[in-house]
Amino acid sequence: MNGAARRAVVAAATLASLLTALTALTACEGAGHGGAGAGTGADAAPTRPAAADPARIPGLGDRLQRRIPSDTRQVVAVYGEGRNSADSTVVLYTKHGDTWHRARDWAAHNGKKGWTTDHHEGDNRSPVGVFTLSDAGGVLPDPGAKLPYTRSDSFAAPRWWAKSYWHDFDYVIAIDYNRVKGTPPNDPTRPEGRHKGGGIWLHLDHGSGTSACISLSRPAMEYLLRRLDPERHPVVVMGDRAQLKSRS
Template sequence: MRHAASVVRTCLTACAAVGMTAAALTGCGGTLTAATDRARDASPSRSSAEPGDPIPGPGQRSPGTRPTRHAIPGIGPHTMRQIPKRTTQVLVSATETKTGSRAHTTMYRLVADGTWKAVDDWPGHNGKNGWKKHRSVGDATTPIGVFGLTDAGGYLANPGTKLSYDRDPAYRSAAAATYGDSFKKVFNYLIAINFNRVAGSKPTDSRHPHGAARGGKIWLHVDHHSPTHGCITLPQSGMKFLLTHLDPKARPVIVTGPKPVISR
């Protein structure tokens, strides 16, 4: 198909469609926004996970007590310190090298003895140019770090997620109008990664608290069998699983990056 090469070079970036403007639906790396959006960039925001007081996860001890929290497999002490104390659900999306673009995502949950149990895992993709801690808009990299997961959306109806969910038919019509019917389903489900965004807003919100130059709208979404412009992809079944299992009370976060970095 004539649009396939375009998809390899960039993650789907939705444009104007029913109910949304091009600025509203730019995803996976974002673009420099209009002056009104840049003015809002100065507003304060908690755009990534922040530490808090410990609370028990499902099956843990009563409030005020908890076991010693062990390391997640493959995650080093520097990265573990960035995971909030209150978090009991963690996704890890990683590749073997910094330039890798075939991300593998694993979901973990904290169990009663303080260890992390792997719940499920899925193949997928990340930015075509790999990973970068200080990415720039348009560089086709996925940010390295630990980020909160608070808001979701998609073309399909809410499958039962406890996360905030923004359903809109424009997620599909914009993708189909730009890339053809073969790619219209990649935004069936998506979860916003809290990189340079206002947590608690719709995934399509264009505010960039740390500046428009860093880009934004980095999402987890349905895989299209090719690298992205910054997003991380999973099979649709994996996206539905995440939506129905992530719980805001567990303060879910995602750890992203190459294994040599996140293992530090």
């Protein structure tokens, strides 16, 4: 056998060995993911999710992504579980350079009837959109808020409400929907009229849906109050997951 023929035989044997090893490896990975039979057909090599774009807030389509101001470095994202659901998850994102980082997340509640893109007074739905966060306050003393904080007993929930609601407004952060920025959260002024609703806040949770606000645990509210910084131009992006993903 000449040299060329010998090299051809060696190459063929090497290729056969590699194919055998690859087949065994694929079968092993398939068994590890799903047990017997998982290593065949379309399930043999499930694809990994695409990496998130670090320059975007996860779960947002172009429509809402474009509405985040260019100088914003803090985003409170409220991911509603469904259009008619009162359950949601709140995530705080902070921006360093061009990259968004997930800081903390919490279980939360939104309007008891879910979400709407056309909020009106009394509809018991939270408005979908991007809104600035500029003022805070509550019944309790300032816990170290960076946002302007107004402490007043006037925030207290009426005592004719169910007792589980009495501490809702111990801490609040105003969502700048149909309100005058730079005023206490309980300022009643409604620039677009009362029919458009207002007084929509981040506030303490009572275990169920709200009239339109977003409610969180006391530790979550204290964390946000101590970290949301007007110099970082914080906003809230809120809505059910389907609306948040909408591109137009």
